[in-house]
Amino acid sequence: MTAFSLLLQIDAARLIRLNWVDMVIIVIYFGAVLAIGFYLKGQAETGEGFFLAGREMTAWIAGLSFLSANLGSLELMGWAAAAYQYGILAAHWYWIGAIPAMLFLGIVMMPFYYISKTHSVPGYLKLRFGEPSRALSAVTFAFMTVLMSGINMYSMALVMKVVLGWDINFSIWVSSITVAIYVALGGLRSAIFNEVLQFVLIWLGALLIPILGLIEVGGWDKLQARIAENLGTGDYTRLWSTLGSFTDNPMGIHWTGIVLGLGWVISFGYWTTDFLVVQRVLTAKDLRAAKMAPIIGAAFKMMVPFIVILPGLLGLALLPVKLSGEAAAVAGGGHSYNEVLPLMLARYCGPGLLGLGITALIAGFMSGMAGNVSAFSTVWTYDIYRALIRKRASDSHYVSMGRWCTIIGVLVSIGTAYLVMQFLSIMDYVQALFSFFIAPLFGTVLLGMLWRRATPAGGFWGLLLGTVSSIAMWAWVKIDPNALSIIALSSNAKDMAENMYRALWSWIVCVVVTVVVSLVTRPLPEKELVGLVYGCTEIPSEGHLPLTERPIFWAGVVCIAFLVLNVLFW
Amino acid sequence: MSHEKQQISIWYFIGLLVLVYGVLIVGAGVGELISPPDNPRVLQELHVGIWWGALLVIIGGMYVYFFRPGRAA
Numbered sequence: 001m002t003a004f005s006l007l008l009q010i011d012a013a014r015l016i017r018l019n020w021v022d023m024v025i026i027v028i029y030f031g032a033v034l035a036i037g038f039y040l041k042g043q044a045e046t047g048e049g050f051f052l053a054g055r056e057m058t059a060w061i062a063g064l065s066f067l068s069a070n071l072g073s074l075e076l077m078g079w080a081a082a083a084y085q086y087g088i089l090a091a092h093w094y095w096i097g098a099i100p101a102m103l104f105l106g107i108v109m110m111p112f113y114y115i116s117k118t119h120s121v122p123g124y125l126k127l128r129f130g131e132p133s134r135a136l137s138a139v140t141f142a143f144m145t146v147l148m149s150g151i152n153m154y155s156m157a158l159v160m161k162v163v164l165g166w167d168i169n170f171s172i173w174v175s176s177i178t179v180a181i182y183v184a185l186g187g188l189r190s191a192i193f194n195e196v197l198q199f200v201l202i203w204l205g206a207l208l209i210p211i212l213g214l215i216e217v218g219g220w221d222k223l224q225a226r227i228a229e230n231l232g233t234g235d236y237t238r239l240w241s242t243l244g245s246f247t248d249n250p251m252g253i254h255w256t257g258i259v260l261g262l263g264w265v266i267s268f269g270y271w272t273t274d275f276l277v278v279q280r281v282l283t284a285k286d287l288r289a290a291k292m293a294p295i296i297g298a299a300f301k302m303m304v305p306f307i308v309i310l311p312g313l314l315g316l317a318l319l320p321v322k323l324s325g326e327a328a329a330v331a332g333g334g335h336s337y338n339e340v341l342p343l344m345l346a347r348y349c350g351p352g353l354l355g356l357g358i359t360a361l362i363a364g365f366m367s368g369m370a371g372n373v374s375a376f377s378t379v380w381t382y383d384i385y386r387a388l389i390r391k392r393a394s395d396s397h398y399v400s401m402g403r404w405c406t407i408i409g410v411l412v413s414i415g416t417a418y419l420v421m422q423f424l425s426i427m428d429y430v431q432a433l434f435s436f437f438i439a440p441l442f443g444t445v446l447l448g449m450l451w452r453r454a455t456p457a458g459g460f461w462g463l464l465l466g467t468v469s470s471i472a473m474w475a476w477v478k479i480d481p482n483a484l485s486i487i488a489l490s491s492n493a494k495d496m497a498e499n500m501y502r503a504l505w506s507w508i509v510c511v512v513v514t515v516v517v518s519l520v521t522r523p524l525p526e527k528e529l530v531g532l533v534y535g536c537t538e539i540p541s542e543g544h545l546p547l548t549e550r551p552i553f554w555a556g557v558v559c560i561a562f563l564v565l566n567v568l569f570w
Numbered sequence: 571m572s573h574e575k576q577q578i579s580i581w582y583f584i585g586l587l588v589l590v591y592g593v594l595i596v597g598a599g600v601g602e603l604i605s606p607p608d609n610p611r612v613l614q615e616l617h618v619g620i621w622w623g624a625l626l627v628i629i630g631g632m633y634v635y636f637f638r639p640g641r642a643a
Contacts, residue, residue, distance in 0.1 A: 021598045025591060032587050039578070061580065193580045200584050204591075208622060212613055347612050350619050352598030356591060 015163045015339060016346050022355025029201070029359045030178055033194050033366065037182025040190045047395045050187035050402050051119060051378045052283050059289040061196055063296030066280040068195035071202060072152060072368025076308055076361065077159060080344075081337035083312025084323055086251045087227075087236030088569060089243075090312065091305045096263040099298050099562045101271035103555045105281070106294035109272050111539045112449045113282060114290045115531045120282075120375075121275040121445065122383040128448040128532050129459030131387065136463055137444075138383035140437045141275055142376055146409055147433065149372035150416020156365040157417070163342045164358065172417055175362065179369045180410040184403045188378070191370040192280060198363035199300075205360025206307040209341070212348040213314035226317035236316065239569040246490060253497055261500025265507045266434065269442035276375045287540060291551035298558050302565065308341075315340040318347075372413070377405040432474050432499060439503035440466025443510035451518075452526070452533045458518030466510025473502045578639050585633025592626030595619050 018026075044050040057065070082090040118124040122141065126134035157171035182190050217223045224237045235242045235249055242249035243258060271277060271294075284290035315323070321335060323343075329336035335343060345357040381402045386393070444463040447454045476483045477498065485491040487505070488498040529536040542550045599619025606614070 021594055025594060028587070028590060032583065036580075036583060043577075193583070196580055197584050197587065200588070204588065204626065208618060212616075212618065215616075216613060348618065350598065350602055350607070350611060350614075352591075352595035352619050353622060356595065 015335075015342050016354060016358070018164065018354060018358065019351045021351045022358065025352065025355030026359055026362065029363065030174075032197065033178060033182050036193050036197070037185040037190045040186030040193065043189055044185070044187035045396075045399065047398050047402075049189065050399045051382065052279075053187065053189035053192055055283055056285045057192060057283040057289070057293075059284060059292035059296055061192060062281050062284045062289060062293035064199045064300070065192040065195040065283075066277055066293055067297040067300050068199040068202075068367045069277055069280055069371030070368070071199065071304065072364045075368070076202070076206065076364050077338055077341050079308045080312040080315070080341040081339075083309040084315045084337050084340045085312075086249075087316070088239055088309060088313065089249060089251045089253070091239060091309045091569070092258050092262060094301055094305045094309070095562060095565060096258065097267045098271060098301050099558065100263065101267040102294045102298035102301060103559060104268065105272045105278070106291045106298075106551060107555050109445075109449060110281060110290045110294065111287060112532055112534070112537065113278065114284070114287050115537060115539070117531075118282070119382045120379050121273055121278055121441075122379055124532070125444065125448070125459065125463075126383070126387070128456075128529075129444070129454075130456040133444065133456070133460045133463055134383055134387060136460065136467075137437075137441055138379050138387070140467065141379050142384065144433050144437050145276065145372045145376040145379075146412045147416055149369055149376070149409070149413035151420055152365070152368055152372075153413055154417035154420045156361075159338070159342075159361070162339065168421075172414060175366055176369070176410050176414055179366050179373060180407050183370050183373050183377070184406040187399075187402065188279065188283060188374050191374040192283060194370060195280075195367045198367040201356070201363045202360045203307065205356040205358075205363075206311075206341075208348060208353065208357075209344045210306055210310040210314065213311060213318065213344065217314065217317055223313060223317050227313065230317060237313065237569070239566060241570055246492065251496075252492065257497055257500050261497075261504050265439050265442065265503045266500060268446075269438040269503065269507070270434065273441045273445045274438055275379060276371050279375050279378060280371075288542070288545075288549075288551065292554065295551055295554045295558055299554075299561075302558070302562060311344045312340055315344055319343060369410075369413070373406055373409045376409040377402045380405045380409070432502075435499050435503035435506060436467055436470045436474070439507045440470065440510035443507045444514060447511065447514050447518075448533070450534045452529055452535055453518055453523050454514060455518040455521045455523050457521040458514040458516075461517045462510045462512075462514030465513045466506045469509040470502055470506035473505060579637040581633050582637040582639065585630045585635075585637060587630070588626050589630030589634055592623045592628075592630050595623030595626060597623075599623055 043054065046054075048054055079090050079093065082093075113121075113124060116124055116127055118127060120138075122134045122138040125137050153172055153176060154168075156175070157166075157168040160166040160171040161168050182194060186193070214220070214223070217226060227236050240255065243253065243255035246252055246254050281290055281293045284293050319340070323329070323335050323337050323340060324332065326336045326338065328334070329339075341361075345354065349357055381398050385401055385405075386398060390397075440463050443466055444459050447462070448459055473483075473487050477487055482491070484493055484498060488501045490497070493501070526536055531537050542552070547553050596619070599617055599622075602619060603617055
């Protein structure tokens with residue numbers, strides 16, 4: 001059976017039917033991303049060129065790529081589904097769960113990442129805390145990255161099967177091989193350029209839904225009224241006013257969980273230490289661009305709810321069918337929450353526009369996967385292979401290793417996808433990974449950058465025990481469900497709340513251990529901290545720049561917009 | 571964005587793709603105008619494909635023009 005005939009397989013259960021114009025749009029997209037990879041091949045011959053895109057990206061390119069690597073299709077569809085399920089509370093993951101952390105990365109942390117000239121976040125830990133800390137964070141990051149990549153791949157293929165009737169194997173192999181080719185050819189530069197392209201397509205493909213939805217419903221006020229009428233409550237369109245009690249809002253969460261768990265540990269951990277996103281900013285051409293990139297990313301991140309959360313809310317108001325959870329949808333033959341975005345797409349979009357919308361979803365998936373693969377390739381090559389296996393080799397050898405690693409990373413991800421297909425319960429454990437590895441890492445990096453007294457032993461033991469404590473808390477609840485009321489402060493806590501509180505505790509464990517061990521061990525001499533720690537590093541002044549060219553000014557503008565949005569939807 | 575002397579800007583690639591998509595979507599929209607579907611969608615009367623496709627043609631065309639290879643920055 002040819003690929004094209006597989007693609008056009010008729011499946012009566014599918015949600016959307018594409019015609020030839022839509023298929024042409026999708027095929028052109030695949031052609032374009034491959035063409036960019038081939039075009040950029042010649043500029044990825046050195047380590048700096050392959051792994052860090054030559055460190056010559058503008059703030060705009062680095063900033064859009066920084067955001068796009070996170071804006072996967074599962075992110076789009078998952079949060080639209082969450083908005084249908086929990087209402088506007090899902091927007092917290094885009095606002096308080098992202099904006100403060102992104103601004104903090106740009107203004108406070110980026111100078112140290114950038115001035116230290118590190119290739120990666122584990123690389124920074126090597127400079128600050130020594131080889132053991134790097135090895136620990138590199139191995140955990142590599143493991144987490146390929147696992148996440150495989151799980152996302154499987155989930156996306158499943159979505160394509162449900163929405164379009166595409167064969168799962170076809171979706172997995174075609175999209176993965178495409179990503180492997182363009183990243184292996186053009187390295188991080190190719191991944192970044194494609195991420196910018198994908199970012200534009202995501203917006204062009206998804207923007208119509210909220211526009212047309214608001215036209216149909218008659219504006220925001222009427223949307224609120226319709227949801228209140230349909231559900232018998234106005235709680236679905238209020239961001240903060242229902243968070244005073246666990247029982248007053250659709251998510252069953254308290255504001256402390258949102259502010260401390262999501263807004264502090266999870267958000268700051270992800271946006272400031274997850275190398276998948278930080279790597280994009282490290283490619284900036286100078287320090288000012290590196291500081292501006294997360295600020296530009298934050299400005300666009302604030303707008304993403306318009307194409308993700310609003311369609312979910314519009315679905316609540318306008319869809320004639322009631323969506324349910326995945327299990328109920330399968331049992332009852334209805335539609336699940338996860339299908340709200342494709343359902344809204346099919347509601348308004350005809351030939352051509354459907355193809356563009358589906359291309360946006362595919363682009364989202366590929367940008368997320370390229371992010372995983374390029375970050376994995378860098379960490380494997382620089383922080384595991386060069387650090388632990390082959391310390392002295394030529395630059396071209398490491399570039400070659402990076403290319404192979406890209407392909408191997410994709411193959412391992414495909415293997416993981418098939419593993420998930422066999423053992424679906426793996427999916428349940430994915431969200432826990434962030435609290436295992438990212439939350440303690442944030443504690444280690446933060447203390448490393450801001451506290452000169454932190455010692456290599458303190459950094460290592462804090463990271464190790466923070467990670468171990470997180471895994472132990474997770475296992476404790478699995479073995480004894482009653483432990484949930486201790487870990488998550490409530491026996492009614494859902495998985496999401498449990499993850500947030502576990503992340504918070506593991507971060508605290510990491511910080512406390514780092515501080516205690518540091519105070520009883522010998523600190524590094526100050527000269528070894530230059531370029532790595534606040535107070536020991538001369539950060540270039542921006543005083544000579546006009547106000548509108550200073551990153552701090554734009555961070556302030558984004559911050560004000562963030563506050564206004566929260567008050568508007570309070 | 572120009573990284574090297576002869577490098578084609580990524581914005582040119584994006585403009586080209588958006589332009590081509592715009593043409594295809596306008597074409598499909600006109601096709602639906604001439605031969606309406608049996609089961610019209612919600613807001614079908616707005617002929618979204620035509621104006622959204624036209625917008626893409628304009629945006630794509632501008633990017634192709636302003637970021638075309640060889641044009642001075």
